[in-house]
Amino acid sequence: MKKVFISITVGVSLFCTGAAHSYDRITGQPFASRSEVIAPNVMAATSQPLATQVALDIMRQGGNAIDAAIAANAALGLMEPTGNGIGGDLYAIVWHEESQKLFGLNASGRSPLSLSYDMLANELKKLGRSDLPPHGMLPISVPGTVDGWFELHNKFGSLAMADILKPAINYAEQGFPVSEVIAYYWDRSVPVLSKQPGDFVGTYTINGKAPAKGEMFKNPALASTLTKLAQSGRDAFYKGDIAVEIDRFMRANGGYLRFADFSNHRSTWVEPVGVDYKGYTLWELPPNGQGIAALQMLQILKNFDLAKTGFNTPESLHLLVEAKKLAFEDRAKFYADQDFNQSPIAGLISAEYGRERAKLITDKAAKRVDAGNPNLYQGDTIYMTTADKDGNMVSLIQSNYRGMGSGVVVPGLGFIFQDRGQLFSMDKQHANAYQPGKRPFNTIIPAFITKDNKPLISFGVMGGAMQPQGHVQVLINIADYGMNLQEAGDAARWQHLGSTEPTDGSAMYLENGGYIEVERGVPYQTVRELMNKGHDVRYGLGGYGGYQAIMRDDKNKVWIGASESRKDGQAAGY
Template sequence: MDRRTFIATLPAAAVAAPLSAQQGRPSPEPAIPAPGQGGAPAPADQRLPGRWVEGEARFVRPDVRAGDRPVGASFASRTAVYGMSGAAGTAHPLATQAGIDILRRGGSAVDAAIAINACLGFLEPTSCGIGGDCYVMLWDPRAREVMGIAGSGASPRGLSLETVRARAKGGVLPPLGAVTVSVPGTVDCWWELHRRYGKLPWAALFEPAIAYAEGGAPVPDIVSYYMQRSIAAFRRSDSGIEEVANALSTFAPNGEAPGFGQVFRNPDLAQTYRLIARGGRDAFYRGEIAERIDRYFRRIGGWLRADDLARHRSEWVKPYATDYRGVTVHALGANTQGLATLQMLNMLERFDLRGAGFQSARSIHLQAEAKRLAYEDRARYYADPNFARVPADWLVSKDYAAERARLIRPDRINPRVTPGRAPARGDTTYLATADRDGMMVSMIQSNFRGMGSGLVADGLGFMFQDRGQLFTLQDGHPNIYAPGKRPFQTIIPGFATRDGEPWMSFGVIGGDMQPQGQAQIIVNRVDYGLDVQSAGDSPRWHHEGSSQSMGEDGPDLPPTGLLRLESGVPDATRAALASMGWTIGEPDGSFGRYQAVERRKDGAATVWAAASEMRADGCALAY
């Protein structure tokens, strides 16, 4: 699931109860009288639940905390896994196993990442697939530097701005349907990565995914939950999707999306993977798959064509970087929001977060205020640099950060923030891998909102992304829609180095949560000393709303936005933030999902430490 705002596309009745009861921070419930206090016991329907009711997604007992671990952070879910030969952290245990198997066969970290991503396209279709885009940063042990590649597709060349405006609702593009579809960039990104860094044959990387898609695999609870919500959205009479029969037959073959632990199969996707395994990237962009895509969009009245696919090429890019208290944090520019992570950290470096205290109101306040400032610039300047002048060097400069940091009040919220004035110069999956040669891969891949556009081409088994919804329709804006242009991208991999050596490949998925989540991971590790696993287990905050937006914010937000806090944030912190002027929102499952691999040195030996998200169904493994 790439973005929380996918929820906005669902029927209110279908979503409100599950989210409030299952994902949100539970409302205070009547206490059960303590023994010896006297008084009649509360009515049965007022008591806290005594057992997990069959069929319920969650068992909520706000008075019960996790068990006590003998070592590590008290809130940690588990220890990082360690190994000396390789590691992988992904959103699905079977995908992680497939990646480890590829590494054991002599594959590179890139080989493992591609195999994992192909598996996740089947195992986790709520977050990713070959109908979407892909971005990667990796440590090249030979070149001894961080490399970046942008696998982002452009809008159809035959779709005009006038047509897009005619399909807009309330001045923004709709969340579903053909008008939001852009060229899928994932397969070409895999191909370019493999050409440069692959060790095993290309076809070998698809063997695990083909086996899973054909033989089937049980669906984890969270994937099932979001598949069911997506299918409900696609079935809405006002969804705007030109054709839904293919999506339903692919992902709800028995009339309903698979339930928790039920076996799901996708033989069409297995066959598509076979074509790619045999024919390489050209099978997708010039061969039989491209021809089927062209015929499908002509049939339904869409705009994506074979020529759009044939023109697509991934782009190797040099990542931007900034120093944060001795750690160098890297980010992709291009048309992504990666610069926001660096902007936030540059501002936060001006404040004593360690002195403020872990999970304190002051610490969260400073972080959220830095987010608000960075996201004003994000909405004003971020766009496809092939179509617009993006002042990236200025945005990530220390001088500009010092200027912006002066706008942060340490004791109360700034009632109004605006973008900086540039000098005049004109719901996603994340995975991390590492191999015995020292290569580390940070890969993120997405169909954007939920499962994507709702469109599945005849017999191909994958859904097309709806990334085009993030174009703006505002005249003069750098991110305004244009044919053949790449939309603003939310998906960003993370990478950090120390003293010129690789340290951590990491990522936090979730639309606008991603820079916020990445900054929180770095702050937790650098300022508060948390290990690679507990840094992700720590309760998170998520701020929604800016005076300017890329279209992802919901309606009726307060002028200063909404600060959502996970239930693990201390009550005293919550109260103090409210007194500073923050509007506090209940948790709603919008806090992202994290995976990471850390490189450690033990004398001459390299040790990999891999971490996985406790908010999802995945796992990390090392060997």
């Protein structure tokens, strides 16, 4: 049969040259790349359209938002290995409609029990370095994602796990077309990771090269691993054949993870912590993640009138950047695994401490910033979100940490181990100092907003240290500048870099002011005035995170979804 393609154009176009801009939209929304997605029953927003469709299909089968989130995350681990996979960690915030409550899950893994501090220091000395490397065996910690899936499913799931994992298994066996942004990062990773122990090349390349945009890619080894999980549950990963095979491989190739690390692993249910900002409450998870940095920034910023200073003006960006500097010095000093070092969380996110820190902001860029004393006030990646017909909402983030992670792939298992252990400090006095069986500082953070004690927005902005900065920008765009859900994510962003890191020594501190990167949408007048205030301002490309969001509209009884233009993603519902 002869194929016929028909193209129909309706309307009149007077000018066909030049790129379209957001302000050319007939609705007049200056910051939106597209309209919000609105649907009456369910919504999903992920960084890969096929994964979004997986989530919707699961909910069509009668699954809830939690089932859909697990299914989409499994698909993303296959389709976006540049950002996540079952070799990485997971965090989630769940609004459970029946309980009328937020639940937080920390499904991050711990360092090897067999690797002591002195052994690690000796290994680093052989490499001629004082910090952990980004690739290879040394930065690998226990993958927490699989346990996170089963914790979520045991507490809230409705469909059988075999049905939930089936779409990802099918795509792994039959193949999927690689999308544009993912193909770009995949191509950059292959030359770096191809020399690592194991089967990276055999698993993640086609004839030694990264798959190109639109090229079909299969991962039969991952399909086999997911099938074992579907049939035998989480113990297949942590106490069964998979753990045994990982132990054998690590012993043979100079790695330190052992069967005991897997059999002892557990996720932790935690209470989300929140801060009010102009009637909106932003909820984050406590450390070992960095979520409370966003809350610290808000407690500082509520002492200024950002609505009056205006969006992306020199005055507002100066205040935002200076608040970030202050919060991130505390982040570098205090954020760590709470089983080893109790952070003064109540003090760090208190309004009183925020007021004191706000007093340190002047009209000039601070060159040196020290951590504060919150004890006086005690009282990283893919992001995706789902919502179902019953009102449940899931805010989920999952990562290998640095791109495709350590590069280490156990032959036959189909996934890469994360390199999250690189975020340990080797300063024994530091709260985040390396110890066996300890969770490293973690960058990945899901977010949730409530208003009037009701669920409003499930959202995240993936991407390392950009994440708390992005969470604050999105909330302020909505609360201060009246942007809708799509505009709030598409609006031009900034990020400040150069702050002290949790990997640095305890005596380190920001002393050169760091620098600001801005997107092209930030007016040059703003850039120039920031320079006059003493800021080092640069233009950057690609480092501003990846935003997905779902908003609950109780008035119209619909869901509103948003997925920004910086990634391959899609928001969709029915």
